[in-house]
Amino acid sequence: MNGEKKPVLELQNVTTHYGPILMLQNLSVEIFPGEIVCLLGGNASGKTTTLKTILGMIVPTEGSVYLGGEKISGLNTMEIVKMGISMVPENRRLFKRMTVRENLEIGAFLRTNGKSLDEDMERVFTLFPRVKERLNQRAGTLSGGEQQMVAVGRALMADPKILLMDEPSMGLAPVLVEQTFEIIQQINEQGTTIFVVEQNANMALSIANRGYVLQTGKIVLADTAQGLLNDSMMRHAYLGEA
Amino acid sequence: MATITRRIFLKRFSWTGLLLWALRIGVLVIVLWGSISTLASGRYSASTWLALLIAGLAQGSIYALIALGYSLVYGILLMINFAHGEVFMAGIFTSVFLAEALEESGFLARHPFLTIGALLLLSMAVSTTVALLLERIAYRPLRNAPRLVPLITAIGASFFLQYAFRGFFGSGFKVYPEFGRMMGQWNIFGANIQVVQVAVFLAALVMMAGLYWFVERTKTGKSMRAVSEDKEIAALMGIDVNRVIVITFAIGGMLAGAAGVLRGVYQPQGISFFMGFVPGLKAFTAAVLGGIGNIPGAMLGGLFLGVFEGIGPNLILQGLGIPAANQLKDVIAIVMLVIVLIFRPQGLLGERLAEEKA
Numbered sequence: 254m255n256g257e258k259k260p261v262l263e264l265q266n267v268t269t270h271y272g273p274i275l276m277l278q279n280l281s282v283e284i285f286p287g288e289i290v291c292l293l294g295g296n297a298s299g300k301t302t303t304l305k306t307i308l309g310m311i312v313p314t315e316g317s318v319y320l321g322g323e324k325i326s327g328l329n330t331m332e333i334v335k336m337g338i339s340m341v342p343e344n345r346r347l348f349k350r351m352t353v354r355e356n357l358e359i360g361a362f363l364r365t366n367g368k369s370l371d372e373d374m375e376r377v378f379t380l381f382p383r384v385k386e387r388l389n390q391r392a393g394t395l396s397g398g399e400q401q402m403v404a405v406g407r408a409l410m411a412d413p414k415i416l417l418m419d420e421p422s423m424g425l426a427p428v429l430v431e432q433t434f435e436i437i438q439q440i441n442e443q444g445t446t447i448f449v450v451e452q453n454a455n456m457a458l459s460i461a462n463r464g465y466v467l468q469t470g471k472i473v474l475a476d477t478a479q480g481l482l483n484d485s486m487m488r489h490a491y492l493g494e495a
Numbered sequence: 496m497a498t499i500t501r502r503i504f505l506k507r508f509s510w511t512g513l514l515l516w517a518l519r520i521g522v523l524v525i526v527l528w529g530s531i532s533t534l535a536s537g538r539y540s541a542s543t544w545l546a547l548l549i550a551g552l553a554q555g556s557i558y559a560l561i562a563l564g565y566s567l568v569y570g571i572l573l574m575i576n577f578a579h580g581e582v583f584m585a586g587i588f589t590s591v592f593l594a595e596a597l598e599e600s601g602f603l604a605r606h607p608f609l610t611i612g613a614l615l616l617l618s619m620a621v622s623t624t625v626a627l628l629l630e631r632i633a634y635r636p637l638r639n640a641p642r643l644v645p646l647i648t649a650i651g652a653s654f655f656l657q658y659a660f661r662g663f664f665g666s667g668f669k670v671y672p673e674f675g676r677m678m679g680q681w682n683i684f685g686a687n688i689q690v691v692q693v694a695v696f697l698a699a700l701v702m703m704a705g706l707y708w709f710v711e712r713t714k715t716g717k718s719m720r721a722v723s724e725d726k727e728i729a730a731l732m733g734i735d736v737n738r739v740i741v742i743t744f745a746i747g748g749m750l751a752g753a754a755g756v757l758r759g760v761y762q763p764q765g766i767s768f769f770m771g772f773v774p775g776l777k778a779f780t781a782a783v784l785g786g787i788g789n790i791p792g793a794m795l796g797g798l799f800l801g802v803f804e805g806i807g808p809n810l811i812l813q814g815l816g817i818p819a820a821n822q823l824k825d826v827i828a829i830v831m832l833v834i835v836l837i838f839r840p841q842g843l844l845g846e847r848l849a850e851e852k853a
């Protein structure tokens with residue numbers, strides 16, 4: 254169905270090492286405009302490493318990463334972020350000593366699209382009314398769920414073409430996980446392409462269009478969400494069926 | 496119930512803990528005993544204490560400006576820039592030549608305030624340049640080295656700067672010129688207050704307020720705070736971390752350069768290649784006192800140390816029967832550092848270290 258469109262983000266045969274240790278092996282991923290794509294995998298399978306490679310925090314030893322057709326592997330993080338990628342990092346990593354408002358302002362640090370800060374803040378407030386009530390509170394004093402909202406809001410403030418999310422379900426109560434994924438869907442409906450990394454395969458596949466499965470640095474499966482939900486290997490290894 | 500309290504007691508009890516408490520109580524007893532016996536002897540009047548307080552604030556505000564340089568850099572790089580005393584020295588040492596020239600030409604007598612402005616500009620420019628060169632040449636290549644390595648480099652850089660200035664300008668002492676109008680005195684509540692003390696204190700306050708505003712309100716200030724909390728995420732937000740580090744060193748250098756001129760106007764004597772060592776050490780103490788990495792902490796620590804140095808010897812030591820207590824001023828700073836480390840290792844405003852532990 255995406256045959257004619259060009260991918261927003263594309264990894265072509267990406268291989269990444271940590272020093273001498275081979276981490277990602279020949280990864281190829283395509284994400285098309287408007288999609289929600291998930292990358293599933295267990296602990297230490299290389300999910301975070303994949304995101305770090307996209308963002309130039311680690312330089313791939315082979316292969317390339319393209320954003321909107323332009324090669325971005327080899328650029329530094331700041332240059333890549335400037336081109337329209339935001340990330341909600343693992344464990345949220347807010348600036349805890351700064352206020353919620355300041356966290357959001359920093360999220361808009363590079364924004365050049367001329368829209369006003371207030372407009373983007375309003376967008377965050379409509380998604381998360383709670384954030385508006387906490388604007389002048391130090392981020393470190395927020396509850397885990399609230400921190401998650403601010404982390405997502407901070408990433409949206411840059412008005413990215415594509416939003417990367419590293420395990421948004423981590424450390425959240427089941428109700429909050431569900432809410433988070435509803436919000437992800439909402440953000441996507443507003444036009445932002447999303448690449449979400451998850452261990453919670455059920456949850457991720459419930460909102461995703463397509464998914465990739467990563468095992469010790471290699472992609473072992475790639476299919477539509479429905480296809481993955483029906484795959485027997487998936488059902489055994491990731492979807493909690495005996 | 497009893498077993499629970501017992502268990503809590505046992506859990507909390509440790510020999511180091513006991514020793515620390517004994518030390519704390521000992522220090523407190525000595526301080527109180529000395530102070531009370533001095534006050535009871537009635538040797539000094541209230542106006543003398545007021546004069547000592549103002550002098551201490553002037554001295555302390557100079558420490559505070561230098562201490563900010565230590566704290567800002569520590570906040571961003573978790574590194575003690577031990578060459579910062581020399582950054583301070585470089586500015587004032589260079590500006591003394593301009594001061595001499597302006598004095599000889601008669602410009603100083605005609606326009607004392609313009610002269611101070613020019614000296615400030617020169618001193619700040621030189622100190623900033625030295626700070627930036629340190630960052631670029633000595634520290635940046637070691638950014639990912641173990642923490643001990645840049646520390647040793649800093650000490651090496653400190654010696655290098657001292658001997659470079661000695662090599663160029665000799666080892667003699669230089670003297671800042673006198674600024675006529677500043678030398679006056681005011682009589683407030685019977686205390687003799689030197690105009691220059693008030694001027695130094697106010698100038699430093701203005702600069703510190705400016706810094707506080709910059710760090711709290713401007714975009715660059717916010718990016719400095721973000722980098723000091725989490726470099727990786729700051730970069731992810733598109734902040735140029737290297738640029739922020741450079742700006743931090745530059746601000747530290749500017750403040751040290753300004754502190755140099757204030758020091759010269761307040762205490763014109765004793766300008767030499769070695770003059771950065773003691774103020775550097777004291778400003779470092781002040782920064783630790785306030786909680787290293789904490790900006791208001793460095794300001795408060797500097798002022799507190801200055802006042803404590805000014806009043807402490809007379810108030811505490813005299814009462815203990817120690818003669819010529821004022822000669823012990825410099826020792827006070829070091830004693831203070833030790834006391835702070837015993838009472839409150841994280842410094843006066845040092846919540847951030849405690850927070851990071853949690």
Ligand SMILES: Nc1ncnc2c1ncn2[C@@H]1O[C@H](COP(=O)(O)OP(=O)(O)OP(=O)(O)O)[C@@H](O)[C@H]1O
Nearest residue numbers: 271276294295296297298299300301302303343452
């Ligand atoms: N800087 C590094 N140097 C060396 N090895 C690293 C480094 N960072 C990560 N690794 C290793 O790479 C492997 C993959 O790490 P990664 O963080 O990508 O896993 P992950 O799939 O995100 O796991 P999790 O679900 O636990 O977050 C792990 O074994 C990890 O120990």
Ligand SMILES: [Mg+2]
Nearest residue numbers: 300301302343
């Ligand atoms: Mg991870």
